[in-house]
Amino acid sequence: MSLVLLDWMEDGYAVITLNRPEKLNAINHQMVQELDEALDLVRKEDHVKFLTVTGNGDKAFCAGGDLNEFHGNLEEDEAYDLLAPMKNVLYKLATLPIPTIALLNGQARGGGCEIATACDFRYALKGTSFGFIQGKLGIAPGWGGGTLLYEKVDKQAAAHWLMTATMYSTDQALRIGWLHKVYSDKEWTMETLLQPFLHNSQEQMTWFKKQYLNSLKLDELSVRMEEETISCSKLWESEAHKEAVQKFMLSRKN
Numbered sequence: 005m006s007l008v009l010l011d012w013m014e015d016g017y018a019v020i021t022l023n024r025p026e027k028l029n030a031i032n033h034q035m036v037q038e039l040d041e042a043l044d045l046v047r048k049e050d051h052v053k054f055l056t057v058t059g060n061g062d063k064a065f066c067a068g069g070d071l072n073e074f075h076g077n078l079e080e081d082e083a084y085d086l087l088a089p090m091k092n093v094l095y096k097l098a099t100l101p102i103p104t105i106a107l108l109n110g111q112a113r114g115g116g117c118e119i120a121t122a123c124d125f126r127y128a129l130k131g132t133s134f135g136f137i138q139g140k141l142g143i144a145p146g147w148g149g150g151t152l153l154y155e156k157v158d159k160q161a162a163a164h165w166l167m168t169a170t171m172y173s174t175d176q177a178l179r180i181g182w183l184h185k186v187y188s189d190k191e192w193t194m195e196t197l198l199q200p201f202l203h204n205s206q207e208q209m210t211w212f213k214k215q216y217l218n219s220l221k222l223d224e225l226s227v228r229m230e231e232e233t234i235s236c237s238k239l240w241e242s243e244a245h246k247e248a249v250q251k252f253m254l255s256r257k258n
């Protein structure tokens with residue numbers, strides 16, 4: 005079964021859906037590969053105006069890395085080997101030549117917030133919540149999403165969220181500029197959400213994105229994302245991290 009769906013819409017945009025609702029769309033190795041392939045396909049299509057990324061189900065956009073695979077007993081080099089491919093996926097997503105919009109249909113935690121941050125814009129359903137909770141797990145973001153957060157919101161707001169590792173409501177996330185819009189259940193239809201983008205031509209969209217990417221120093225961005233993955237791999241071996249993952253795993257067994 006495909007754990008990542010890629011749909012081409014008649015209106016000229018593409019939709020990537022994280023498709024593992026029973027596990028709150030937690031990212032496992034298969035999904036990393038499928039996401040990578042989906043992004044390559046989108047990149048090749050020159051008629052697509054923009055891409056949306058969303059999660060299947062009504063509970064979560066994405067609950068982060070799958071803690072069965074990204075488990076606590078990995079050594080530093082093993083952790084690096086697992087984290088780096090998803091960091092490469094997020095770099096691809098962040099630098100895609102067309103605009104990207106995360107449609108946050110449910111909560112996002114850890115790596116789920118990293119995926120959303122790699123998109124250019126974030127729209128959320130009212131009542132959802134978000135957390136860069138890695139700090140509470142004895143680690144730090146490891147897919148490059150912490151680095152990207154510094155590009156997307158005020159630097160102090162980024163540092164504050166990463167260091168406190170707390171859950172933010174839609175209001176808090178709007179206040180720091182991470183979310184761009186919040187919609188009610190009734191308004192949560194593709195027509196309402198995407199209407200403002202649809203009038204643009206593909207040429208306009210690629211230019212707008214190019215102009216935005218020009219404002220980022222891309223070489224430096226990839227170096228900083230790589231540094232993040234290396235740092236997270238080192239933290240992976242900490243006792244605090246092992247204990248936090250163990251706690252989650254034990255809670256599943258009861």
Ligand SMILES: CC[C@@H](C(=O)O)C(=O)SCCNC(=O)CCNC(=O)[C@H](O)C(C)(C)COP(=O)(O)OP(=O)(O)OC[C@H]1O[C@@H](n2cnc3c(N)ncnc32)[C@H](O)[C@@H]1OP(=O)(O)O
Pocket residue numbers: 026027028030067068069070071072074113114115116118137138141144145146147236252256
């Ligand atoms: C590893 C990469 C790292 C990074 O670089 O950023 C990270 O992503 S760290 C963050 C990892 N994510 C988490 O720590 C979140 C773990 N999940 C939870 O704390 C809870 O599931 C929840 C998000 C608070 C939701 O709780 P609840 O509503 O009670 O749902 P369940 O807990 O019952 O979840 C349903 C189902 O989904 C499975 N699940 C959820 N998250 C993960 C996960 N991250 N990895 C693997 N599986 C996950 C959960 O186990 C349940 O399945 P069953 O056990 O089969 O019932």
